[in-house]
Amino acid sequence: MPIFEAQLEKDRANFEPLTPVSFLRRAAQVVPSHTAIIHGQRRYSYAQFLERSSRLANALAARGIGPGDCVAIMGANTPEMLEAHNGVPMLGAVLNSLNIRLDARTIAFILDHGEAKVLLTDRAFSGVIQEALALIEREPLVIDIDDSESQGGELLGETDYETFIAAGAGAFPAGQPGDEWQALSLLYTSGTTGNPKGCVYHHRGAYLNALGNMSTMELNRESVYLWTLPMFHCDGWTFTWAVTAALATHVCLRAVEPAAVFSSIAENGVSHMCGAPIVMNMLANAPREVKTPFPQTVEIATGGAAPPSAVIEAMEADGFHVTHLYGLTETYGPATVCIPQEDWPALAPQERSSRMARQGVHYGTLENASVKNPDTMEDVPWDGDTFGEVMIRGNTVMKGYLKNADATQAAFAGGWFHSG
């Protein structure tokens, strides 16, 4: 055996499967009393965040949930969503966050297809969930999230979330994942035709993309992150874990409503947030009287199509700094970031805005991204004009589509993920 391989095997001391859950364990160890989560009047420290997540994991384990079992959640941006993003993967189970805007038929399809054994559901969505449950034969364990910050809806389940986790032990259940390639979560893409496809994420990819977000957005332990992006979108673009990795503070928000956003920014000293262009549009065009002023600059990351330059200008005038990310559900959300080039300040606003949307630089945690001619697989200029398809390769690409080998194979043809 070559000298650099002999008797130099992996050991518990020098090898640990990568998992985004490790960030919460570390935070609870190194900054136990730092505020991890703010939600209305509720406050949880990192020690409490880990304890509550561990209780969820242990309570699920007591009901027979383990590695490879699917736990679905229909939730708003509340502490329970953040806890589920840690407590479920802690067990090696797979978290399936549902888009709260889906209709009952689609939710029923997803619960069946993903083989959900448990459904955590926020009271606010009881109507559509009740309908969906009536459409399926399987009978998941239903647990209600009864959030004090919400009104309306009904309790549907066997028990409520607080009662359920209170019965679980508070100690971290060690031992998972056994392998960093294990499934972490399941997220369905909302295709325009046919049934949605379920993207399976792995622990390794989420860990790395969280680090990629942390450095791209320069999150640190003084950061305060406002949840204007739904956590069910690509697990909150993996910011569910990135904010914790940075030892920063999560600020929850059930509904993106301009007055609530501006007052949370001012009150909580928010430094970072994410949102689709429509969110920026809504904030930029909000009436002056709801725009509570704030002294800090708020870093906002957006994705998808370029926001109109007028929106970017209005946002910047209101105290935001806009960064444009690009990605898909298949890439854990953000895969590239727009780095402003030196000649941009000289450009007209509309031109600058369109460049912002199309000149992407792949994350350091991703192997590569380029625009290719899908027939020849040759690179073409990434300029938005030349015909081609964005293709992505690296550790922050999903495992594949659940129970859909044909779609997986087509998406990965030639060893690159085809963005379509």
Add this chain to the structure above:
Amino acid sequence: MPIFEAQLEKDRANFEPLTPVSFLRRAAQVVPSHTAIIHGQRRYSYAQFLERSSRLANALAARGIGPGDCVAIMGANTPEMLEAHNGVPMLGAVLNSLNIRLDARTIAFILDHGEAKVLLTDRAFSGVIQEALALIEREPLVIDIDDSESQGGELLGETDYETFIAAGAGAFPAGQPGDEWQALSLLYTSGTTGNPKGCVYHHRGAYLNALGNMSTMELNRESVYLWTLPMFHCDGWTFTWAVTAALATHVCLRAVEPAAVFSSIAENGVSHMCGAPIVMNMLANAPREVKTPFPQTVEIATGGAAPPSAVIEAMEADGFHVTHLYGLTETYGPATVCIPQEDWPALAPQERSSRMARQGVHYGTLENASVKNPDTMEDVPWDGDTFGEVMIRGNTVMKGYLKNADATQAAFAGGWFHSG
């Protein structure tokens, strides 16, 4: 097979072995003309840095060097050292950086023990190298680094570095590492008794520790990093790769001499540097006339014992901000960072300085660090008073000691690296 495993195998699209060389490939792709390296009058862009590193790799390959072969380097902090840190691992070969302060007998031991097939050696060190080569039977290919910023010494080798790499192709040699657990580099600890031990680093660990450094020190593409830390120390604490991961600029420096340090800081707009406490001491106590003033704050990371509070105060008065890291050769350099606690400003300077040295928080890319009683392996308070040993576990711990299974086993007893 469980649904979350079936037909969801690793593919070229979604799996890539982690390697710190990927940071240079990405930098050359996304910011090709950005200044990567400054050394005296020499300037290399990221495109040139990758090309020169690739030429080194291809030239070595043409001489039969490949995966698992050892390439030693006796170098100052010059561009060639940075290129070797990329060009050698690109091939899957193992880089063995020699401490330039070692005597000929120890160097001879290391060249023999590490089985070096190639030795890159800076002209300035020709005296001790000539002596060392006379002591060994093996005959490595010797290549001289003939740096224009240096005087003295002789050319010893078959050829010089520039001639050697000019013959290599400029295209990146793909395909390595085949596995992220492969050996990346070899670094000998300078034990006080007996022969030095060779720590073997792996690609996975260096990739992760570089990301850990990048986020801990908040390096970004505007950062300018001055090489006051020798690159032969734990591969420059993995900043050799972290600075590139951040798309920042490396500023080389052959010798740490206060006038040169201050003028480089002012001239190049240096934002970050690292150095042992002795370096801080030297800078703090430099005569006023060599302290070229600069407008920015320079982040300086130090390690080892706590610098005296007077030194920290003097450094801060001169425009530096000091961060205390802790680590060992076995942990790729930095493993923990001191996070100032809220009550510190109220403490006397001496007390603050001693806390800075002993209250460490492990990197987010490391699994754990704690102080344990080595007999019981139970945690004890990390306060510098209670008897115990710092123990470290995670992906940024070395593979083990080369050809020394007993020492490896002892160091990893109980699944933790014992810092001794």
